[in-house]
Amino acid sequence: xxxxxxTVWTILQRNLSFFIAGVKWTCLFAFVGTxxxxxxxxxxxxxxxxxxEHTDRPFVRFVKKVLLLITRFYVWVFRGxxxxxxxxxxxxxxxxxxxxNSHSAGxxxxxxxxxxxxxxxxxxxxQSIDGGQLEACKSIGMSFFQSLVYVIMPQAIKNAFPSxxxxxxxxxxxxxxxxxxxxxxxxFQTVSIAGSNFKxxxxxxxxxxxxxxxxxxxxxxxxxxxxxxxxxENSNRKMIVESH
Amino acid sequence: xxxxxxxxxxxxDFISEKVLKGVSFAIHKNEKIAIIxxxxxxxxxxxxxxxxxxxxxxxxxxxxxxxILEMDNINQYRASVGMVFQNFNxxxxxxxxxxxxxxxxxxxxxxxxxxxxxxKKQLSKVGMLNYISQPVTKLSGGxxxxxxxxxxxxxxxxVILFDEPTSALDPEMTGEVLEVxxxxxxxxxxxxxxxxxxxxxxxxxxxxxxxxxxxxxxxGKPEEILENPKEERTRQFLRRFIEK
Ligand SMILES: Nc1ncnc2c1ncn2[C@@H]1O[C@H](COP(=O)(O)OP(=O)(O)OP(=O)(O)O)[C@@H](O)[C@H]1O
Ligand SMILES: [Mg+2]
Numbered sequence: 001x002x003x004x005x006x007t008v009w010t011i012l013q014r015n016l017s018f019f020i021a022g023v024k025w026t027c028l029f030a031f032v033g034t035x036x037x038x039x040x041x042x043x044x045x046x047x048x049x050x051x052x053e054h055t056d057r058p059f060v061r062f063v064k065k066v067l068l069l070i071t072r073f074y075v076w077v078f079r080g081x082x083x084x085x086x087x088x089x090x091x092x093x094x095x096x097x098x099x100x101n102s103h104s105a106g107x108x109x110x111x112x113x114x115x116x117x118x119x120x121x122x123x124x125x126x127q128s129i130d131g132g133q134l135e136a137c138k139s140i141g142m143s144f145f146q147s148l149v150y151v152i153m154p155q156a157i158k159n160a161f162p163s164x165x166x167x168x169x170x171x172x173x174x175x176x177x178x179x180x181x182x183x184x185x186x187x188f189q190t191v192s193i194a195g196s197n198f199k200x201x202x203x204x205x206x207x208x209x210x211x212x213x214x215x216x217x218x219x220x221x222x223x224x225x226x227x228x229x230x231x232x233e234n235s236n237r238k239m240i241v242e243s244h
Numbered sequence: 245x246x247x248x249x250x251x252x253x254x255x256x257d258f259i260s261e262k263v264l265k266g267v268s269f270a271i272h273k274n275e276k277i278a279i280i281x282x283x284x285x286x287x288x289x290x291x292x293x294x295x296x297x298x299x300x301x302x303x304x305x306x307x308x309x310x311x312i313l314e315m316d317n318i319n320q321y322r323a324s325v326g327m328v329f330q331n332f333n334x335x336x337x338x339x340x341x342x343x344x345x346x347x348x349x350x351x352x353x354x355x356x357x358x359x360x361x362x363x364k365k366q367l368s369k370v371g372m373l374n375y376i377s378q379p380v381t382k383l384s385g386g387x388x389x390x391x392x393x394x395x396x397x398x399x400x401x402x403v404i405l406f407d408e409p410t411s412a413l414d415p416e417m418t419g420e421v422l423e424v425x426x427x428x429x430x431x432x433x434x435x436x437x438x439x440x441x442x443x444x445x446x447x448x449x450x451x452x453x454x455x456x457x458x459x460x461x462x463x464g465k466p467e468e469i470l471e472n473p474k475e476e477r478t479r480q481f482l483r484r485f486i487e488k
Contacts, residue, residue: 054299132333141323
């Protein structure tokens, strides 16, 4: 059991362009996936927080029920299955329809997957806000949608910021599963580099360091933003975050 | 003269208990009604039904003779019936000014300049003009309640419902809020006030309702109810109050 650091150095020099390409894709997928996932999460989480009111017209009630059902199904499916399975399934399922390449499919998968988690984060963010403010909105005649947009959601997002940021850190690592549909992110590159030099320990050592570097940078930046946002919670972001 | 609001045989059951067992009363323009009664007798529930924060089990609530349970635009109705909560329920993500502007713009569709002007007028009425750009989270309880009153006033309501507006306040802040309400009363505002401040009720109200176990036991002029109650239950309640 030992790591040969000269070999590490050689591998790094020989394959630098592959590692960089991998990092680029990893960062791009993690960033875009988190961003679109966040937008999905806000919409879906907002819908999931809808109450069916006594005063709703039958049509409104029907629409709300359908939306609640669809969003609940979406969250159930995407949180209940591994992203790796989702990637393969969705890529091939829609290939005849969209004629897409694996990178487009990967982007959609990571966004949808993140969206499902974000939806739950946003929903619990909404639930953490005391009901009084929503009642005050109602009592001056604001609709649920207006209350959500102008009063509840801004606070929910702010309160949930630590968890939202966590999703980004998780995604940096979880993009690795997208290698199953040949996304050329960092893990994919690592597999092919190690596959040609057979130096598994040294190659994966480099990769581990790069992932650790990326997640550390992300965590530091997020901590800083969090402080700026003056998030009520004073819990420190944990370096080890649970994975999907 | 016709009543602004008339409550007819209002009943409200929650899953575990019957809370309102047939409440009837009416309020006319410029009238001030104080509702007193033991904790849990259904005072808040009565106000919340009027504002449809709770949906009545049965009975009618007439606004200018029209049953609100059959109205098409419930939000327009809610805007004309103001509500001031025990816990203020200000919008924590907004400043003092924006708390007062939001409803005007979103519900009454007033242009921003007009809404700001109105907000300033009402904030100066409650003595909060100097705090306009402060976040509401930084205010004292008394200040918060005064902003909440201004927010309600901005909607130009025909009636204001106060639910124990000073119960959550430190004693030294009670006075400033009661003063504001007294001034509103003098200006001719129509209001229903649930309160435990008997002196205040006597000074401000034209009519006092005494509630117990979900019914109005006795109603009349403040001096009648508070000095010479006919019902034994009212006497008991007041006696306990004086002892405290
Ligand atoms: N949403 C609810 N679900 C179930 N029970 C409720 C609900 N809201 C109120 N109640 C019950 O209804 C009863 C009357 O409550 P309400 O708040 O109207 O009393 P109140 O007269 O305002 O009392 P207080 O002086 O303590 O404010 C209480 O027993 C309360 O527990
Ligand atoms: Mg109450």
